[in-house]
Amino acid sequence: MKTGTLRWLLGCELRLWWREITARPAAKTIFAVLGLSVAALLVWLWFVFAEVRGGLSVEGAIPEPALWIAVVLWLFGFFYAFYQAIEQSIVALFDRGDLDLLVSSPISTKVIFASRLLGVAVEVFLSFCVVVVPAGALAVLAGVPRLLGVFPALMGMVLAAASLAMLVTLGLVRLLGARRARTAAQVFSALLAAVFFVASQLPNWLAGSGPGDGVVWERWLALFAEGGPLGAQSWLWTPARAVFADPVAMLLTLGSGGALGWLATETLYRAFVAGTQQSVTESPKRRRSGEPRWHGDFGRAVLLKEWRLLLRNPYLLSQTFLQGVFLIPGLVVLLQNAGGPLGGTGTLAATAATVVGSSLVYTLTRIGVSGEEAPDLLRSCPTERTKLVRLKLLAALIPVWVLLLPLFGILLVRGEPWLVPLGVFLAATVAAATLRLWNSRPIALAEIFKSRAAGGGDPMLGIVEFVSLLGWGGVSFLAARDNWAAALLTLGALGLLMAAGYWRSRQLGSSLGF
Amino acid sequence: MAIALELVALTKRYGSQRAVDSLNLQIPEGMLYALLGPNGAGKTTTLRMVAGLLAPDSGEARILGRSITREPAAAKQTLAYLPDEPLLYSKLLPMEHLEFVCGLWGVPASEAEPRARELLKQLGLWEVRGQLIETFSRGMKQKLALAAAFVHRPRVIILDEPLTGLDAAAARLVKDMLGEHVARGNTVILTTHIMEVAERLAQRIGIINRGRLVAEGTLEQLRLRSGEADGTLESVFLELVDRQDR
Numbered sequence: 001m002k003t004g005t006l007r008w009l010l011g012c013e014l015r016l017w018w019r020e021i022t023a024r025p026a027a028k029t030i031f032a033v034l035g036l037s038v039a040a041l042l043v044w045l046w047f048v049f050a051e052v053r054g055g056l057s058v059e060g061a062i063p064e065p066a067l068w069i070a071v072v073l074w075l076f077g078f079f080y081a082f083y084q085a086i087e088q089s090i091v092a093l094f095d096r097g098d099l100d101l102l103v104s105s106p107i108s109t110k111v112i113f114a115s116r117l118l119g120v121a122v123e124v125f126l127s128f129c130v131v132v133v134p135a136g137a138l139a140v141l142a143g144v145p146r147l148l149g150v151f152p153a154l155m156g157m158v159l160a161a162a163s164l165a166m167l168v169t170l171g172l173v174r175l176l177g178a179r180r181a182r183t184a185a186q187v188f189s190a191l192l193a194a195v196f197f198v199a200s201q202l203p204n205w206l207a208g209s210g211p212g213d214g215v216v217w218e219r220w221l222a223l224f225a226e227g228g229p230l231g232a233q234s235w236l237w238t239p240a241r242a243v244f245a246d247p248v249a250m251l252l253t254l255g256s257g258g259a260l261g262w263l264a265t266e267t268l269y270r271a272f273v274a275g276t277q278q279s280v281t282e283s284p285k286r287r288r289s290g291e292p293r294w295h296g297d298f299g300r301a302v303l304l305k306e307w308r309l310l311l312r313n314p315y316l317l318s319q320t321f322l323q324g325v326f327l328i329p330g331l332v333v334l335l336q337n338a339g340g341p342l343g344g345t346g347t348l349a350a351t352a353a354t355v356v357g358s359s360l361v362y363t364l365t366r367i368g369v370s371g372e373e374a375p376d377l378l379r380s381c382p383t384e385r386t387k388l389v390r391l392k393l394l395a396a397l398i399p400v401w402v403l404l405l406p407l408f409g410i411l412l413v414r415g416e417p418w419l420v421p422l423g424v425f426l427a428a429t430v431a432a433a434t435l436r437l438w439n440s441r442p443i444a445l446a447e448i449f450k451s452r453a454a455g456g457g458d459p460m461l462g463i464v465e466f467v468s469l470l471g472w473g474g475v476s477f478l479a480a481r482d483n484w485a486a487a488l489l490t491l492g493a494l495g496l497l498m499a500a501g502y503w504r505s506r507q508l509g510s511s512l513g514f
Numbered sequence: 515m516a517i518a519l520e521l522v523a524l525t526k527r528y529g530s531q532r533a534v535d536s537l538n539l540q541i542p543e544g545m546l547y548a549l550l551g552p553n554g555a556g557k558t559t560t561l562r563m564v565a566g567l568l569a570p571d572s573g574e575a576r577i578l579g580r581s582i583t584r585e586p587a588a589a590k591q592t593l594a595y596l597p598d599e600p601l602l603y604s605k606l607l608p609m610e611h612l613e614f615v616c617g618l619w620g621v622p623a624s625e626a627e628p629r630a631r632e633l634l635k636q637l638g639l640w641e642v643r644g645q646l647i648e649t650f651s652r653g654m655k656q657k658l659a660l661a662a663a664f665v666h667r668p669r670v671i672i673l674d675e676p677l678t679g680l681d682a683a684a685a686r687l688v689k690d691m692l693g694e695h696v697a698r699g700n701t702v703i704l705t706t707h708i709m710e711v712a713e714r715l716a717q718r719i720g721i722i723n724r725g726r727l728v729a730e731g732t733l734e735q736l737r738l739r740s741g742e743a744d745g746t747l748e749s750v751f752l753e754l755v756d757r758q759d760r
Contacts, residue, residue, distance in 0.1 A: 294609075294613055294623050294626070294627040295613065295617075295623065297617065297623070298617045298618065298620060300617075301613055301614050301616070301617025301618070302614070302617065304610075304613075304614075305603065305606065305610070305614045308605065308606060308610060309603060309605045309606065312605040312646070313605055373601055373602070373603050373604060374601040374602060374603060375601070376565075376567055376595070376597050376601060377601065377615065377618070377662070378618070379565075379566060379567045380565045380566055380567060380590060380593070380594075380595045381590060381615075381618035381619060382586070382587040382588070382589075382590035382591040382618075382619060382620070383587075383618050383619075383620075384587065445604075
């Protein structure tokens with residue numbers, strides 16, 4: 001292959017990507033789990049398509065139910081592709097560290113940008129292929145070859161997603177500067193995931209049991225009915241029709257994806273090079289007061305240091321608190337579907353506070369303990385390690401308590417039971433912090449939300465942590481419903497679980513960096 | 515004169531390899547001591563054991579008579595350690611970092627704050643006190659790490675390659691600071707690959723190779739030992755290491 005061409009550069013990009021993937025710890029296990037998940041998904045798809053398979057095997061109009069399934073899958077796919085592409089764009093622009101070399105070489109900057117853009121698109125495409133290739137094979141075997149249209153539809157989709165992602169990332173560079181754009185893009189991608197997750201829960205809520213919910217749901221459905229603005233014939237669903245090998249839709253999807261890619265290259269490659277240079281040379285414009293109030297006292301110095309590090313890292317902060325966004329809708333649905341009288345808002349608030357609070361404490365402890373940036377400094381200081389660790393745990397617990405304790409105040413004002421739920425909440429958060437401490441392994445702060453495998457710790461303790469989180473939620477729920485026997489039984493089981501966690505942590509020994 | 519650092523049969527193994535092999539050494543208080551050795555000789559491992567970052571397999575390190583393994587808090591109270599790659603808190607301001615370090619060593623605020631200001635000014639970091647550490651260059655980070663080592667007035671400072679990343683003016687400044695610290699009766703122990711630094715600053719020099727102390731003494735004593743009466747420290751060092759390798 002001729003060196004210095006777009007094809008050659010793209011090949012290099014993909015080789016690097018593949019090596020990154022296969023170099024991960026436990027790559028084989030991850031691939032095995034992935035394979036099993038794909039197989040399970042295919043079985044599920046087989047049943048999903050069972051009703052419409054007959055209609056698909058003949059040429060002609062696409063059955064409406066099949067189109068809606070494709071629309072939902074396409075929307076999921078596009079959001080995921082866009083999210084992935086933003087993450088990959090951040091890596092391509094800021095993390096790879098080879099752009100100085102490339103830009104200083106005789107290769108045209110347009111080719112470099114195009115290779116990055118196509119690299120992002122191909123990487124996302126290949127990650128989809130894990131599901132799409134077996135699904136395509138299944139479609140052929142099942143006698144519905146028109147589902148092979150999924151490949152061109154996917155190509156168009158990832159090209160569009162990668163172009164938009166590059167546009168967003170470079171737009172942020174232009175607006176905020178390279179240094180802040182990186183954080184903003186990370187926060188944006190996290191928000192995007194949260195928005196999509198919440199949106200995916202809307203049907204559950206709209207169809208819920210509230211007095212006005214049914215009406216809203218009916219209105220919502222009317223939009224998608226035949227003749228409605230978002231009906232099956234709407235041009236908006238062209239990419240979904242491409243999935244069924246509709247020639248015009250395929251052409252349009254591929255064409256618009258390609259056109260977006262071309263447009264992005266033509267308009268963004270200069271901004272890309274400028275952004276790259278900025279990321280190397282930019283000096284921060286914002287200056288802070290360099291003379292903070294000096295506290296001196298050891299305890300306050302440690303707590304302040306932990307909180308300052310967290311508050312000045314919007315990426316960590318957003319990732320941590322977005323967990324609440326992911327957990328709360330799930331809990332609402334879970335409690336809605338539990339059936340029967342649930343004890344009202346009090347039960348929901350206490351259970352949600354316990355589970356979300358424990359989860360937040362878990363992440364904050366991970367950031368403070370595993371993500372310690374100067375372990376050598378802490379190890380070489382004369383302070384007792386236990387005292388330091390205790391303060392680090394407090395630094396994780398206090399913000400969560402401050403954030404969620406008002407909920408129990410509301411329960412008190414409303415005359416609902418609050419004391420026992422409060423006790424359970426406090427115990428659950430302390431247990432979460434302790435278990436996380438026992439299972440902490442050093443990890444770079446920048447990697448903390450990227451690679452669970454590297455800093456995730458012992459899998460057995462990981463299971464203990466997860467079961468404990470659910471268990472405390474269960475205790476809170478059962479206590480709020482006055483099911484004391486079951487609550488006490490669960491509490492006993494949690495005690496045993498903590499003992500097992502302690503035993504396991506002693507067996508493994510401490511691997512903290514300080 | 516009191517002994518600032520005493521190593522007694524200090525040993526550390528990594529698997530079957532002995533990184534530090536029964537090292538015995540005494541460094542009197544009030545001097546600048548240079549520990550030299552080729553790459554992988556065991557210098558950093560030795561210093562990390564002295565600072566309490568690594569547990570020795572056997573033997574002991576005593577700082578001003580206090581064992582780092584048996585009385586770690588008392589030993590560390592008098593000690594500062596600066597690793598070759600200083601790790602700092604990227605999202606803190608320089609003063610905040612020094613405040614944290616003073617908190618760890620229990621220095622009262624009334625004493626620590628003026629000291630931190632003075633050090634930042636002395637090291638040319640006062641102008642950038644409003645910037646987060648993550649925006650600092652390698653040299654600026656090294657200077658801040660040095661300030662953190664000096665801020666709690668340790669009696670013994672251990673520095674692993676302290677001049678890495680510093681420009682000529684900053685290196686000169688640091689050498690002066692080390693000299694002043696020693697002049698006040700404190701002890702500085704450093705490793706360096708820059709022989710000129712050891713030759714000009716150190717009162718005594720130790721040469722370590724394959725985890726063992728090859729030679730130790732003043733420059734004159736080392737010259738005699740190597741048989742290079744008029745040799746530079748570089749030629750003396752190369753001769754002594756080469757002799758052991760043979």
